[in-house]
Amino acid sequence: MTPSAELAIVNADVLTMAAHGQGASASDAVAVASGRILAVGKDAVPEVIGPDTTVIDARGGAVVPGINDSHLHFTAAAMAAFGYIPVDPAAAPDWTALASVIERAQPGEDGWIRARGWDDALIGPATGQLLSVRPEVPVVAFDATGHRLVVNREALRRVGVTSSTAPPIGGVIGRDADGELTGLLQDGAMELVNAALPPVPRSVLRDAMLAMQRHLHAQGITSLTEPGLGPASAGLLDGSGSTAALRLLGDLALARDLTLRTTVLLLFSGTGGADAASVEAGLASGLAAEYSDRGIDPALLRIAGVKVFADGIPRSGTAWMAEPYGDHCTRGSLVVVGRSEEERVAELGRILEVIDRAGLQAGIHATGDAATEAAVEALIRGTDAASRRHYIIHGAFSSHRTIERMAASGIGYSTNPLIRHGAGEAMRRLLGEERFGRHQPLRSASKAGVRFTLASDAPVASTDWRETVIAAVRRGTRATPGADRDPERISGRQALRAMTADASWQDHAEHLKGRIAPGMAADLCILSHPWPNDDVIEDLLESDIVLTLAAGLPVHERALL
Template sequence: MSLGERKAAELVIINGTLPETAGSVNVAVAGGAVLAVGGQDVLALVGPGTRVIDAEGGALLPGINDAHLHFIASAMTRFGYLDVGASAASSWQEVAGILAAVAPGRDGWIRAHGWDEVVLGPGGAEVLLELRPDTPVVVFDQTGHQLLANRTALEAAGIGRAPAAPAGGVIGRTASGEPSGLFVDAAMEMITAALPPVPREDLRSAALKFQRLLHAQGITSLTEPGLGPGGKSLLGGACTTDALEVLGAMALDGDLTVRINTLLLFAGTGGISADMVGNGLASGLQHLYTQQGIDPRLLRIAGVKVFADGTPRSGTAWMTEPYGEQCSHGSMVVAGSTDAGRTAELNEIVRLVHAAGLQAGIHATGDAATEAAVDAIIAAQATDGRRGRHYIIHGAFSSNDSLHRLAAHDVGYSTNPAIRAAAGDLIRRLLGPERYDRHQPLNSALKAGVKLNIASDSPVTDTDWRRTVAAAVTRATVHSPGRPDDPERITSLQALQAMTSLPAWQDHAEAFKGQLAPGMAADICVLDGAWPAADIDELAERQVAWTIAAGSVVHEPGWVSAGLDRT
């Protein structure tokens, strides 16, 4: 069928540009899909009822897909919890002042988020332990892998003077051996178990506000990496089964306009076991949205999040060589008392996820944990020969041999350049210069044929995808410019693909989204200027003018996003 024979478009974007080609381009949209991409011939699809948008030379991009964005946690940390991040406090005394002045929430607790020892230095536990004896206080760090609790919260959680740390967790101690108020990974559940549930109306309100912010940034798809029974220990207790149900209700009510792939969370950031995963899958929770008749192209449960280890900064990453101030190897945070036992447990967990037809997204920040995760995926896929598109989250690789293994077995890799940019100096200090130089081997991964995507990991870093792209291209940190000869730099077009077409592969959705082509979903991000092919620093000057999601305008010039402030 020629363009002249097609029905009129509902929307036509004119005078746009594409990052990869020269010249002006027009795009026609109808029925939520792209009808045509071309030149003057596309204008034949303009009818009496067609809305025409003039891009004025701005770049037309596929809608941005953030493949690792904690949607609910980010919504609550921005619109539900007290902010004690770097923008709010530059010292522990300032953090204490903010906590001392605020009124408790409706549930009688104070929940806060955002402290970072890179900014504040050590000493937070000493400052906060005796603060607010009238109110339980829990404050999550920027990564979500540590929390600080005051003494009133310890009492509310029933924690005595000499508690044992659970498998996969760490409890900070005072000089006398009592809990200092610091809880890491699996130990966080000792506190969060006492947190009252976040009201569903609060979850929904924050989610709607945050969705508007994402659309104002050109984001039309994301992976929510962890909601479910184990989510109470994650970032303030919001990432629960209640949150899954709130998202389902938003979809059924027509209020959900960002596409979301969700990973189930059957345990927190430590202590996951095969029994937990087996019991979780036996509950049938993975069928929640299909049973409700929700379009899987909008909202689907894709798989299960598995924390294989923790983070280098908390000493819970599992490395083949010693690292950090303690000069230890760390360990996996999977259930088990030995490395061999934890490895066997991880293998069984991944086997269960694979056998259920689901995707395993495995958090691994140490090279030993990454190798164990890849081994587990290969073994699971060998049971039936099916490639499950399981993937490594964050990742660390001792050599390119590991990357070739990922490519050979269709194992994906999702990582976060903006975290490296923000915490690069700390990472270099913990890992040493040689391992730091190999940290996030983006170019090597692409050369090896790995399905790589880059993502924000919000709320750990900002959802502004321009920062993630720039960090991947420059490999700079906040304190030092990137080296021009850094072999792991990638081009701006490669970075853009890693936030559009490549995460669509992770979503099992490359057949309908991630590219600006006829028949693909009309998810489009329109910038107010051309793509900065020569100087990536210019990307920071580009603003998102329009965002189209499933053919509908969800952001346009002049719209005020509720996400631009915290009210």
């Protein structure tokens, strides 16, 4: 006998994601039982509705697979939203206002003031404005990109950074014209502060994680990739993504408090100084088996691979580009160990081979075109890229040849349209119009056959996936609307696929999630309105998330209007 559905959604605009490419909207109903999709379509769903079935009238609203944010720093985003003093650009539009926020702030139980969210694209460069603030208390303020922080003099004293401190590989220590410290530390140099910070109390981190989980479910998000937890956490963002955070996620899963399907990349080297030896040592420690050794369901929480920083970001001058860029006309460089370009390229190849031999996936941060192309060539030469589904994170390209080679070798691509939108004018100034126009070539990637995903990179950008979809369709910036004839625009349904079906491919989980089809996990997001056409894609923001299901269970719900 056909089992009865526990839940049926009718009168819906169901985007099944069953067809590769544009997506599919060939159904108006879906039924769920035992955490799986039981039936799809107006002919099949009525057959499984029984007397105990809960029936929801979607009133024409879109039903999409649960959103899978394939690059979301869950721990850091949780702390940014619920653990630190927030720096709202509207409330702190300049450095003077930011200093006032810090003057009013109360230190945490560890005696530090920790803030997060300033953006030099909005308030201007950091040139020592916070050095003298709160002289009796150590202060650290993390920026919105995750690649910079500023501290006051007391914090510099506490962590032991002086005017004679040499910057680590891939790092920049800010100095004024006289060589004196400004309190700014970028990329690899952030570790000098983060490594000396008292650890975030477990209770604070746990509460922040659970609050962030509720927030993400309220946005229709049911899966994510946490790209970088482990022993090198001090070199990434705010340093909260520690081995302790990795283990806390496991504790939440075992206690059945974790309802977000989470894929983790380990971090054995931060934003500078990666080498094969540290990755080998990290893997030899057994950390990659942390969850499997504890009997945690891999469909809920698993360690998939290793995050590798090949370079930094253009705004710090640490992205490796084929041609000079920025105010200082630099090309940047790889931030892995090596005394020359050739040695660094070779070391990157060895790092990727170590990860590949371990049977793990490599997620490679590469923001410059030279870094992207070096990483792609290293993957093609030394790894089983198609089997492992290694992928480039962010990625810039000097030509379509690299995209074509990625497609031929099964290398994936994960990028962030909302970052392009938010930092677009700064990027345009640094890179020039031609290179900025080639930035995030999504249509070219689609035509070539590259599996790409779109992600927030939170806390760098908003977790609201609707904003990401709009940014991918419009390709504008905060100051400039996108061009109607921009050749790299994609459709809204292509963008949705990149955050559902193709994101599940990156996770090696296309058999489980990302599509609405019988037998698939009942991870669903119901919107209050139908999916909008591309010419009115901004209407997506008017469509509320009225129900989120994770494995068939409601993790967010609000009354239909």
